[in-house]
Amino acid sequence: DTAVSQTPKYLVTQMGNDKSIKCEQNLGHDTMYWYKQDSKKFLKIMFSYNNKELIINETVPNRFSPKSPDKAHLNLHINSLELGDSAVYFCASSYARSPYSTNEKLFFGSGTQLSVL
């Protein structure tokens, strides 16, 4: 069973379209993330949610809207896609946030390669 699964793996679309990427984790984690990897392989966080609550929201255009229907799912919706949105988007999850946690680490999905034409 895949621990963090995201769909689709590949997404090719035209500029101006709206698209969604889905993510699910079966690890029982409380926290989920979206990371973006650009064409130069640089990885940067976009959002994090804990128990459906938005915790981290980096400087990301309003066209990107995460949605967490429950703590096992974190979907990413992108409106009015632009050429610069082409990248690999990774979903990840980690153990519950806790000041006493000593086992913090992230588990990543296999990524969604988005190509905007």
Add this chain to the structure above:
Amino acid sequence: AQTVTQSQPEMSVQEAETVTLSCTYDTSESNYYLFWYKQPPSRQMILVIRQEAYKQQNATENRFSVNFQKAAKSFSLKISDSQLGDTAMYFCAFMKHPQGGSEKLVFGKGTKLTVNP
């Protein structure tokens, strides 16, 4: 803000030899985690090794070990007995210890390692 620097964009090593990948970071935090992630051509992000800053002992995982120098803010990865399957991008990453909130991974720009037969 934390920064992570990987000064070697590309490296190569002969099969069965040892290679060391460099990573330095900048932070004013005293409690944090450091990670090395591997990204093979399959795109999957795989956790290689993890170090808690409060532990003086260097982490080891089979052929992978780190040299953690807290005062120097250095966290290098040593791969012994290199194998062809070690060919991948390697990312060094930093995470503050969560204090009641989820924390993000801050990544370096990666080192592309090629293991030659």
